[in-house]
Amino acid sequence: MPVSRTPVPLFRQAMDTARKGLAQVAFFSLFINALMLTSSIYMLQVYDRVLASRSEPTLLYLTLFAAACLATLGLLDTVRSRLLVRMGAHFDAQLSGPAFERVLGSGRSPQMLRDLDSLRTFLTGPHVLSLLDAPWMPIYIALVYLLHPLLGHVALAGAITLLLLGLWNERRTRAILAEAGSELAAGHQFAELSGRNAEAVRAMGMLPGLATLWRRRHDLGLGLQGLASDRAASVASSAKALRFMLQVGILGVGAWLVIREQTTAGVMIAASIVMGRGLAPVEAAIGGWRGFLAARQARVRLAEEFGDQSAAPQSMPLPAPRGALAFEGVSGGPPGSRAVTVRELAFRIEAGSCLGITGPSAAGKSTLLRLALGIWRPLTGVVRLDDVNVADWDRHDLGPHIGYLPQDIELFPGSVADNIARFGEVDAREVVDAAALAGAHRMILELPNGYDTEIGAGGVNLSGGQRQRIGLARAFYRRPPLVVLDEPTSNLDAEGENAVRRAMDALRAAGRTVLVVAHRPALLGGTDKMMVIQNGRIAAFGDTGELMPQITRRVAGRPAATPSPAEGGLCRA
Numbered sequence: 094m095p096v097s098r099t100p101v102p103l104f105r106q107a108m109d110t111a112r113k114g115l116a117q118v119a120f121f122s123l124f125i126n127a128l129m130l131t132s133s134i135y136m137l138q139v140y141d142r143v144l145a146s147r148s149e150p151t152l153l154y155l156t157l158f159a160a161a162c163l164a165t166l167g168l169l170d171t172v173r174s175r176l177l178v179r180m181g182a183h184f185d186a187q188l189s190g191p192a193f194e195r196v197l198g199s200g201r202s203p204q205m206l207r208d209l210d211s212l213r214t215f216l217t218g219p220h221v222l223s224l225l226d227a228p229w230m231p232i233y234i235a236l237v238y239l240l241h242p243l244l245g246h247v248a249l250a251g252a253i254t255l256l257l258l259g260l261w262n263e264r265r266t267r268a269i270l271a272e273a274g275s276e277l278a279a280g281h282q283f284a285e286l287s288g289r290n291a292e293a294v295r296a297m298g299m300l301p302g303l304a305t306l307w308r309r310r311h312d313l314g315l316g317l318q319g320l321a322s323d324r325a326a327s328v329a330s331s332a333k334a335l336r337f338m339l340q341v342g343i344l345g346v347g348a349w350l351v352i353r354e355q356t357t358a359g360v361m362i363a364a365s366i367v368m369g370r371g372l373a374p375v376e377a378a379i380g381g382w383r384g385f386l387a388a389r390q391a392r393v394r395l396a397e398e399f400g401d402q403s404a405a406p407q408s409m410p411l412p413a414p415r416g417a418l419a420f421e422g423v424s425g426g427p428p429g430s431r432a433v434t435v436r437e438l439a440f441r442i443e444a445g446s447c448l449g450i451t452g453p454s455a456a457g458k459s460t461l462l463r464l465a466l467g468i469w470r471p472l473t474g475v476v477r478l479d480d481v482n483v484a485d486w487d488r489h490d491l492g493p494h495i496g497y498l499p500q501d502i503e504l505f506p507g508s509v510a511d512n513i514a515r516f517g518e519v520d521a522r523e524v525v526d527a528a529a530l531a532g533a534h535r536m537i538l539e540l541p542n543g544y545d546t547e548i549g550a551g552g553v554n555l556s557g558g559q560r561q562r563i564g565l566a567r568a569f570y571r572r573p574p575l576v577v578l579d580e581p582t583s584n585l586d587a588e589g590e591n592a593v594r595r596a597m598d599a600l601r602a603a604g605r606t607v608l609v610v611a612h613r614p615a616l617l618g619g620t621d622k623m624m625v626i627q628n629g630r631i632a633a634f635g636d637t638g639e640l641m642p643q644i645t646r647r648v649a650g651r652p653a654a655t656p657s658p659a660e661g662g663l664c665r666a
């Protein structure tokens with residue numbers, strides 16, 4: 094059995110590392126913020142010392158000191174930016190691969206990848222820096238207080254007003270932006286799904302109807318986003334105006350204090366600069382709040398999508414399966430839904446046997462195959478491959494031992510050989526062997542570049558039959574111990590059907606287990622066990638030699654293509 098260590102959810106792990114990175118950045122911000130005071134201190138000293146004493150050497154030393162501080166500031170700022178970029182790259186490296194796998198593995202919309210991009214962009218962008226600087230505001234205000242209490246009051250009142258503006262902004266825009274985000278995401282997804290059926294859309298003039306549906310979503314999303322932006326913009330403008338007013342206010346109060354000889358001109362100007370520094374990040378945070386909210390939404394969605402998915406579990410590699418397959422009271426259906434499309438499946442086939450599965454449309458045949466492969470998990474019961482629960486098997490380890498031809502064949506952008514070799518290292522001999530077994534070798538040689546022909550986006554367009562033959566070759570690559578074929582001849586001519594029949598014989602002779610969903614007797618005749626599925630249950634299961642005559646006899650006598658369980662005591666499962 095695979096041995097797993099206690100898994101840490103992947104997304105949480107990545108966020109923790111990002112947080113650690115941000116803590117480092119915040120540490121640099123500490124020094125950067127201190128050095129930011131250089132110009133105000135310089136100003137204070139020049140006004141109060143140099144101008145009063147008219148000492149040129151003092152001016153020179155002060156200037157040199159300020160220059161050194163500012164050079165250090167520049168250096169630290171560069172280091173801080175680089176830290177942020179490295180953190181972003183690391184964050185991406187931890188999550189983008191698994192996100193891509195998840196998008197591919199579950200056929201989900203690539204929204205997850207977009208979310209990841211926007212979260213990373215935010216985490217490494219300038220707004221994060223202003224958010225990290227914002228906590229320094231109290232220290233800046235305390236400094237103003239040190240310069241003069243009255244000036245401190247002005248700065249404190251300004252800071253409180255700005256913070257209130259920020260909170261108000263958050264309250265007024267958060268819900269709207271969340272709704273806008275989900276409407277726009279739904280619009281994207283709708284466009285993607287419709288795009289996959291572009292031919293049907295064109296052929297049957299479905300574009301106007303689909304476009305209306307899409308536009309409704311898109312317009313709603315954009316409208317909400319516009320509303321939120323308007324609101325946010327008015328708050329941001331108010332914040333900016335407020336800060337200018339505060340500058341005037343603090344200079345005014347400072348000048349008044351100077352007139353009354355309670356402070357110096359240097360203090361007046363230094364207070365204005367220190368307050369400006371302290372409030373700038375808050376103002377920037379208000380301006381960039383929309384980005385922050387979008388990033389937070391992306392984070393919530395990502396946390397949900399990744400769920401408790403852990404970093405690749407460290408499982409002990411298992412020996413290659415021989416192909417014995419057992420269903421033990423398995424019920425289940427599509428993931429993410431409560432629907433149970435197959436019920437209480439219980440049967441066992443030995444390694445090296447060939448099981449034909451038949452039954453009416455929507456009976457649950459494809460569901461059974463997906464459960465057998467472990468790509469869908471049973472709600473109850475266990476599927477065992479060589480006595481190991483398939484769900485426990487590491488997908489990357491198990492993949493090479495499985496040949497699967499899905500009912501909807503998807504090939505990927507790449508060469509024919511790449512597709513057959515499953516985008517791993519191409520073993521030319523094995524590729525040709527698989528193609529020959531699938532009856533696809535001659536067909537492939539007739540393509541413009543043979544096995545190197547590029548297919549998919551921008552490449553050669555294949556016919557349905559060609560795709561199915563290449564899909565079969567992919568399933569037969571390296572003759573895996575468990576081969577699962579979902580209606581393998583649905584697009585094939587008689588010659589193709591013969592090839593599949595021969596391939597099934599060859600695989601069985603080589604001790605491979607074959608599961609094949611089929612309707613035609615020509616293919617089913619080549620199996621040694623047969624199963625009839627109806628309404629998600631096993632209606633009949635037995636040796637093909639015994640079962641086949643009963644089925645064909647019944648088919649001959651009735652219009653329906655498959656037998657009903659009520660018509661005979663066939664069920665041995």
Ligand SMILES: Nc1ncnc2c1ncn2[C@@H]1O[C@H](COP(=O)(O)OP(=O)(O)OP(=O)(O)O)[C@@H](O)[C@H]1O
Pocket residue numbers: 427430434452453454455456457458459460461500
């Ligand atoms: N991806 C899916 N999401 C939701 N429901 C699904 C999904 N795939 C299948 N189903 C449902 O599960 C039931 C069984 O479908 P399944 O594809 O297993 O039937 P089937 O026997 O393979 O039919 P066919 O001969 O038409 O391929 C159907 O009612 C179908 O609506």
Ligand SMILES: [Mg+2]
Pocket residue numbers: 458459460500579
């Ligand atoms: Mg099916």
